[in-house]
Amino acid sequence: MSQFSIKVRGITRRFEYPEECPICHRLIIEPSRPIGHIDGDKFEQVFQCSNPDCTRIFIGYYKIDDPTKISTHYKLYPIEPKIDEIPQIIHKISPKFIEIYKQASEAKQSGLDQICGPGFRKAVEFLIKDYAKSTVDDPETKKAIENTWAKPVVEKYIAEPKVQRVAEKALWLGNDETHYLRVWNDHDIEDLIALIQLTILWIDMDDKSKKYDEEIS
Numbered sequence: 001m002s003q004f005s006i007k008v009r010g011i012t013r014r015f016e017y018p019e020e021c022p023i024c025h026r027l028i029i030e031p032s033r034p035i036g037h038i039d040g041d042k043f044e045q046v047f048q049c050s051n052p053d054c055t056r057i058f059i060g061y062y063k064i065d066d067p068t069k070i071s072t073h074y075k076l077y078p079i080e081p082k083i084d085e086i087p088q089i090i091h092k093i094s095p096k097f098i099e100i101y102k103q104a105s106e107a108k109q110s111g112l113d114q115i116c117g118p119g120f121r122k123a124v125e126f127l128i129k130d131y132a133k134s135t136v137d138d139p140e141t142k143k144a145i146e147n148t149w150a151k152p153v154v155e156k157y158i159a160e161p162k163v164q165r166v167a168e169k170a171l172w173l174g175n176d177e178t179h180y181l182r183v184w185n186d187h188d189i190e191d192l193i194a195l196i197q198l199t200i201l202w203i204d205m206d207d208k209s210k211k212y213d214e215e216i217s
């Protein structure tokens with residue numbers, strides 16, 4: 001990981017570059033604008049992405065409590081989550097999931113840890129219900145899915161066992177019965193994101209294998 005040095009209050013301190021641009025997610029090489037701002041024990045550094053297709057400007061936030069340590073950013077702003085990596089089938093069945101997932105990811109990467117946990121939990125609910133709806137044709141059943149809690153939807157309307165299992169786990173982790181008491185920590189959130197990604201993966205595989213079945217039979 002490459003570093004840069006800046007003199008802050010008469011002391012030369014070392015900082016690590018962000019590993020990637022938070023907007024285009026390509027590697028960035030150097031801060032092209034040497035603009036920094038000190039705020040108590042925090043230091044803000046302006047960067048410009050060196051990818052010629054991006055060139056966007058963003059800020060890295062660093063703590064400068066210990067001058068002997070190399071500071072790593074704890075937050076970048078603004079950020080744009082990588083939603084184009086989500087398979088097309090998900091965009092098709094649940095645009096609302098994409099929107100909520102994007103906002104929750106932005107909250108997470110902006111350090112808003114109290115907001116992102118419930119945000120990802122809400123995203124799971126939309127993904128599960130919209131997926132269940134996409135597997136039925138009858139408008140009455142679609143309506144029933146909309147009006148049912150997410151947990152019974154998984155049990156009753158999701159036939160594919162792999163999707164069912166990961167969706168159940170994701171819901172369990174984001175348990176809606178303990179909203180007030182729930183304390184989200186980084187570990188919970190990382191697990192929940194991993195389960196969402198796994199759910200997406202199985203939905204995509206289920207969709208692809210169904211398409212092959214139709215084409216080959």
Ligand SMILES: [Zn+2]
Nearest residue numbers: 021024049054
């Ligand atoms: Zn960029």
